[in-house]
Amino acid sequence: MSTTNEYMRFFPYDAPYDNQQEAMDRIYNGLSRGQDVVFEGACGTGKTLSSLVPALEYAREEDKTVVITTNVHQQMRQFVTEAREITRKEPLRAVVFRGKGSMCHIDVDYQECQVLRDNTYEVVDTERDKQELERRQSELLEEMQEGDSDAADARSAIMDELEQIAEEVENLRETNICEHYYNNLTEDTGEFYQWLYDDVRTPDDIYEYADQRTLCGYELLKDGMEGVDLVVCNYHHLLDPTIREQFFRWLGRDPEDVITIFDEAHNIEGTARDHASRTLTENTVDSALDELQESDDFRSESGYNVLAAFQRALKTTYEDSFGFGEREQVNENWRDVSIANDDKRDDLTLNFLQEYTGKGIDAELDDALALGKELDQQYEEAYKEGTATTRKECQTLRAAQFVKSYMDEGAELGQYPVVAVRRDDRTDEVYGRAELYTCIPREVTKALFDEVYATVLMSATLRPFDVLSDVLGLTEPVTLAYGLQFPEENRRTFAVETPALFASERGNPETQETIAGVLSDTVRFTAGNTLVFFPSYAEAERYRDLVDARIDENLYFDEAGTPVEELRQRFTADDDGVLFTSLWGTLAEGVSFDGDDARTVVVVGVPYPHLDDRMDAVQDAYDRVFADRSGRDSGWEYAVEIPTIRKTRQALGRVIRSPEDFGIRVLLDKRYTANSVREMGKYSVRETFPPEEREEMIDIVPEKLKFAMLNFFTDEGAWDGEPPTP
Structure with missing residues (x-):
């Protein structure tokens, strides 16, 4: 040990x-x-x-x-x-x-890269053979000149080989290759590895080093691992x-x-x-059908028949889901269509079985898969030989693989079939997507944990x-498990007895007035910057507008089009600002607000995720897999409540990052209070926090929060000048 x-x-x-x-x-x-x-x-x-x-x-x-x-x-x-x-x-x-996509100097996809890599290696390997033959014929020439009679015959044979290999090199040079990778293989890269291990280099460092020397940093890094x-x-x-x-x-x-x-x-x-989740868009199926129509292989008819039936079923499924005026409301974002049924296969599968006629779905899918594999190999060879400028992906293979998985696994526990629709912003056409959504993550993670x-x-x-x-x-x-080890007197955690912000309550003007008032008090009585998290960007925007007119402090808003890091830097450079954002955004975890960067953090409401059909499916799967003998609601607890409180705890952890740091954490919703455990039952979330965190929570009524904050920051000597007056 x-x-x-x-x-x-x-x-x-x-x-x-x-x-x-x-x-x-x-x-x-x-x-x-x-x-x-x-x-x-x-x-x-x-x-x-x-x-x-x-x-x-x-x-x-x-x-x-x-x-x-x-x-x-x-x-x-x-x-x-x-x-x-x-x-x-x-x-x-x-x-x-880091992945190849962000390190590639010529911006090709993974499959194209593989072909270029193989081609380039073959070119270099053949050139090395040619160089070895040239060296050998030079040696034989010297032996001839010194009178060795056998050397002439040997050199003649070598020269014939050289002629052939020179032509081979010339032909290979006409195929698609990568000059960056070629230089990796033909130049001395020892200097790179010495540089690499002299320090800890970032992928950006490696990209820049390689780009300046026309090398492939990604492949160099792979070879050096x-x-x-x-x-x-x-x-x-x-x-x-x-x-x-x-x-x-x-x-x-x-x-x-x-x-x-x-x-x-x-x-x-x-x-x-x-x-673990897999998808297939209607556009991919369309491309597969075009591909099959262009093929004269006998299996193309079977492939076309089965994939065309799936395409019709997909279109029927989402078209049948639209109510009056709903088709016109579809925008560029994917929107789920519920297709699951409690006692039978999903609507897409049923429509597929209804649409399909032929010798058998499995048999025709097998034909499509076999043909798809051959076509995919042909595309690779064409790109490799230089007769194609890009490495084409076989859409038949991709579509057939998905449909087979969908039919074989769609009814398994933990697999949730979904259809989604979106509008193409170029053509204005609505099209669909089929998906097998994996509800139980241990199907992915357990294998990893078992093998390492x-x-x-x-x-x-x-x-x-x-x-x-x-x-x-x-x-x-x-x-x-270790809680905060920093001095407890340097922090306060308040659970404020504001109305519970259920979805039905959020539009209530009186509730909005109460929340806006507490937020305004929190901002005014924070000796420094305030960070406020909401259940959504829409709620953040709502309260930004309600609070903005009530405060003198600078207000920052995390919205689309504003780079998050730039926003964070502007906010932390301030000393009297407030930042409104969503708890589901990128500022809620992994980002430090040390010292003066933020002195108060507020979580408004209990930020449950959007409770859609997918989340219902996850809850159902968890209920069935993790049924608890104590009678706990495993689906809701495992899938929704615990992950939500983890998110809340992450947000609270953005402040108080060192033993010298001090600050306040505010939970703005009565579901966080001790009274809610008795009064609200399962709707209370207080008991979901770890015991030592619950013990630190101080229940407080809205009108008293500003006095408590004033006293805390006064005791810390945090005010720059006179403190505000309640």
């Missing part, structure tokens, strides 16, 4: 926070037993290093690689900062990996099974030799669900741990 001195070599600062040492010990011990670790630590308490330091130590002892991942850009930058600090103290080979100690990457490199397999191959590692660390792990559930050596999941908001383990498929993980 490691001692403190051994793993602390990776700790880059003078001393850890109080609980960091304990967390590092427990995480190291968990890893040494091969256990997964679920680690909740309050915002600003050093979770990244608490997880990373013991993982790096164990990985070095046991010859493993650590992969740390997030889906929040701000956290990615933080990982780079921490890795750089570690390398200042302890030698560490670290790379920061083998044997590294640490990789920083995005969620999709681990959650997508196909990408994960390639990713581990680039690392030169078997899965059991990889330790994964997921930051902001409360986001895994939704991200995994998105990765161990995983650390960290976030400020993971509890309750049993729910997280159920949803993601973890088996008896080590669990750690």
Whole structure:
């Protein structure tokens, strides 16, 4: 077992926070037993290093690689900062990996890139053969000149080969290749790798370095990942099974030799669900039918028959869903059409069965799949040989694969069939999309957690741990939870007894007046900036207009068209501003508002997600899979309430980020109050918070909040000049 001195070599600062040492010990011990670790630590308490330091130590002892991942850009930058600090103290080979799309110098898609890569490699390989033959014929020429009679015959044969290979090189040079990758293969890239490991380089650093030298930075990075100690990457490199397999191959590692660390792990559930879901648009089916009509293969008739029936069924399904005037209301955003049925297959499947006539759906889909694979290979060869300027994707293959999955899996538990519609802003035509939406994320995550050596999941908001383990498929993980370790006297958390902002209550003028008044008081009696989160951007806009006329402070509004980082910088540069945004936006997590950046954070209402048919399907799936013997409503609790309160807790964590920091957190809705537990029953959310957070909540009536805030900031000596008068 490691001692403190051994793993602390990776700790880059003078001393850890109080609980960091304990967390590092427990995480190291968990890893040494091969256990997964679920680690909740309050915002600003050093979770990244608490997880990373013991993982790096164990990985070095046991010859493993650590992969740390997030889906929040701000956290990615933080990982780079921490890795750089570690390398200042302890030698560490670290790379920061990003997808090909953002690193490609010639802007081609994945399939085109693969063809260009294969072609380029073949060109270089053939040129090397040619160079070897040229070297050999030169040697034989010298031997001839020295009187070796056998050398002449050998050289003649070599010259014949050279003539053939020169023609081959010339032909290959006419195919599509990538000059950047060609230079990777033909130039000495040792200088790049020396530069790469001299520090922790970002993907932007690598792109710029490679672009200046006409190299492919993405391929250089892939080739340089083998044997590294640490990789920083995005969620999709681990959650997508196909990408994960390639990713581990680039690392030169078997899965059991990889330790994964997921930051902001409360986001895994939704991200995994998105990765598992599959879609097929009506436009893709149209392209597949055109493709099949152009083919003279005998299987094209079968493929056309089955896909045309699916196309008609899709169109019938969404057209039948429109009520009077609804078709005209469809805009450029996808809008779901409910097609699920309780006691039979979904409407799209039923319409497909009604539309289809032929020798059999399975048999004709098999024909379409076989033909699609052949066509796809032909497209690749055409691009490879240079007879096509782009790598065409086979739409028949894509459509047939989806329809087969839809028919085979659409009725399985956890699969929710959906149809959606949108309007094409170029043609003004309405078209549809079929989708298999995956409700249960552990179908994606459990396989990952089972195959890697161990995983650390960290976030400020993971509890309750049993729910997280159920949803993601973890088996008896080590669990750690640390609340805010900073002085309690430096913060207050108020639960304000304003009306419960149910959807039916939000339009009530009296309620709006009450909320606007409390918000105005909160802004006025904050000694510094105020950050306000709403259940939606529409609510944020509503109260922006109601509050703006009541306050003198500068008001900032997070709206479409305003870059979020630019808005954040303008807000934090102020010393008396208020920022209105949605809790479902990008400012609610992974973004720090340290010190004077924000002194008060407000969450208005209980920001439940939009409760649509998809969410109903998730609730139903969770009810069936996670039925609790205690009688709890697993679907609502697991799928809606707990994720919502995690979001709320994330927003509250935007302020008070260090031991010296101070501030106020305000929950503006009586469902957060202690009285609501008794008065509102299941509509109360107070009990969903962890115990130590509930204990800090102070219930307060709206008219008293300003006095409490005035007293707090006065005690902190925070006012610049005279405080406001209540």
